[in-house]
Amino acid sequence: MGTLILILGVALWAGAHFFKRLAPEKRAEMGEAGKGVVAVALLISIVLMVIGYRMAEPTVLWTTPFWMVHVNNLLLLLAFYLYAVSGLKTNLHRRIRHPQLSGFKAWAVGHLLVVGTLQGLILFGGLLAWAVVSVILINRANRDWTRPPEAPAWKEGAAIVGALFLMLIVGQIHGWLGPWPFGGAA
Structure with missing residues (x-):
């Protein structure tokens, strides 16, 4: 059920x-x-x-080595950074058309690497598929993309600091609600 x-x-x-x-x-x-x-x-x-x-x-489909937690965390840091890039309209946003969806895909892939259960595959694989199809649909609907204007360099630094801060906050909440995301014991 x-x-x-x-x-x-x-x-x-x-x-x-x-x-x-x-x-x-x-x-x-x-x-x-x-x-x-x-x-x-x-x-x-x-x-x-x-x-x-x-x-x-939980139906286990695969087991992942412990070090994969660190790969997942790097992908999640990238995901938070890409969300910040989108919100702050940094210069990286001039190169990546869909930073939020790219960040969402990094989040989903990271979780697929460490959650080797059927429900993990359904949840994270399904959401990854949604993000991929979303990019395709948006690109088909809006073929002409106007790059955002040049942004001040401080915005990149702010995006990095924001991503690190959010990673720590969300990681703590994740640990309260489910498994500790940073490896080792909480």
């Missing part, structure tokens, strides 16, 4: 995000109210993913 709930959560996440890309006329008809509908669908999808992941019987 948990696996089915998890699959429904991932499917709802993808469907809510794809709605604008796959049915733009219908989404436009909904106006501002459509944002609320999508937000509620996304919230429900997250709840379903959490409940489904926790309920699913």
Whole structure:
């Protein structure tokens, strides 16, 4: 039952995000109210993913060596950095068209490396597939990309500091709610 709930959560996440890309006329008809509908669908999808992941019987598909935790953490630091790059519109954002989705993909790959269970594959593999398809759909819809303007160099430093800070905060919360993400004991 948990696996089915998890699959429904991932499917709802993808469907809510794809709605604008796959049915733009219908989404436009909904106006501002459509944002609320999508937000509620996304919230429900997250709840379903959490409940489904926790309920699913862990079926081990592979085991990972201990050092893979460090590879995962590097990918997550990259993910946080790419989110900061997007928010601050740094010069790296001039080179990467979709920094948030690139960061999301790094997050998903990192988790796939260390979570070798069926529910991990469904959750992180499904979300990775969503991010890849999202980039494809966005690029098809908006073939002309205007690079953001040149940014001051301090923004890169701020993105790095922000990524490190978020990594520590989210890592601590992750440790409270689930496994300690930094290796060793908490």
